[in-house]
Amino acid sequence: MELRTIAYFVAVADAGTVSAAADAVRVTQPALSRQLRGLERELGVDLFERAQGRLRLSPAGRALLPHARDLLERADALRVAADLQARGRLARVTIAAPTTTLTDVVSPFLVTLAPNDPVPAVFASDGLTPDDARRRGADLVLTAGRPHPPFASRPLPPLPVWAYVPPGHRWAAERSVTLGALADEDLVVLPPGHPARQAFDAAVLAAGVALPAAVEASNGTVAQALAAAGRGIAVVSDDPRFDLIPLAVVSSGAAPVSVHLSCAWDARHPAAAVLADLAARIERYVVARYGYG
Template sequence: MQLQQLAYFVAVADTRHFTQAAETLGVAQPSLSKQIRALETELGAALFSRARGNITLTPAGEALLPLAKRILADADTARLEVQELAGLRRGRVRLGATPSLCAGLLADVLRRFHDAYPGIGLVVEEGGSHDLVRDLSRGLLDLALVILPLAGDAPLATTAILRERLVVASPAGGTGQARPPRRPYVRIEDLRNRPLVMFRSGYDLREATINACRQAGFEPRFAVEGGEMDAVLRFVEAGLGIAVVPSMVLAGRPRLRGTPLAVDDTAGRSRDHPPGPSGLLRTVALAHRKDVAPTHAARAFQATLEAFLVEATRTGGLPAGVESLVRP
């Protein structure tokens, strides 16, 4: 089995067309077909069904595809790492991040890293935590900023870096259904019968909100669903409904207000800690695969991120509702 054969296989799997795959790779179509046949002979199973001119993956092909993509990604990472060790001032960091971080403090961290390492390429993938964990496990990312706890049993190492407050976003001065209760916080129960603007599948906030509502004994009602972070916030601004979001995404959006989302804490009953509402928080961690050591560029990015959080904590530069977990 050769890397070239796997690359040919992935190209055909992505295009579902041998001629288009050959053109994309810049090789002759007969040569590509020959290598695919050699790979199938090596594995002892057909990878594509060619019935009636339609190219589809066989069960063996479906099983091989994610593994082939991961092998090719690891080989590319190894190539870049050796180039770094050979003294070339270049490399790459493929970083995944949740939309709240992309819309918040990540830009400042990326700018600091780029200034310090101008030869290192930056590739940023924005997505929900579940999607990022999947891509990281497949070798498509070097690092990812994800929400703890991780879903499933992905073999990832994590370092908690910050904690952010969840709020209910509503139009500033909104009326009717979009207006939250007149208190300094909102309970999950207050979302009953209120129209919600909901993220697409794959966002941890979607699952967290739905599960919290069900635990409170009701099914949430959606006004709109399926959006990314920017779309969700814009829909809330337009008065379509309210949404549960991290507080940091409301910075620079004067048309929105955020009311802390809280749960009743009935555990504390001492004089110093009376029972009452406590804010809902979530923890963000930097993750990488356990079976592959981070590249020099990835380690440099982690050091830059942690130094930024330490400095921002000292100078008061973190967004409202965000607490760094990185200690000096």
């Protein structure tokens, strides 16, 4: 039994089709199908039920999938531990974060890394749980809130949610705006799964404010572009773009609406101490970049 074949099983289970899984693992569909059939023969069970061009996990497949994931994770941990022993340091690190955080926090933080730091790779984790991101190869995950064990985590300073207006707007000279005032404006917001949208929705619900239907943008850059084009006020946590003016969004009690993120890592990771140090450095970077802590 080869780890590669186990990885193919997990890839197909996650993707739902052989074609999508083949793209993800970069093999041809016929080769992937042959490997799956061979694994099923070796295990003596059908892992999938095949119907109308799609694969659905069989009862046996559902039962074995957690074991397959665990096997791959343990193999990866073994590789990392061996690399630590051979090199005396972590050679590579993969960081996952929401797109906005990747752009405004992680990417500029990478500029500060030294030559003896791990070589970084990143990917966007929008819509993923910390565990999902870990299974996709993330060593360090920037995520909303504080995840439960087996994750260890370090909170980051709160990141404000801004209401962005163009220079000619009547609020352009203001520094903040209340949720109640926003209720009378056209808004451009982010998708429901975005941390800034979640923080904004929670504050609106707590304040009992009724907001009109808003335009939903795919990301913060698009939201600000729409605001610059006069389509509404962009409610995002991104750094400013297109010469827009940021106003801090505050509740009726003047408390700022903020996104609360943390750096999380698997406490069982062979390089957990290195990841904890990176998390502390990201925290210090956020304090230095945004001027608070």
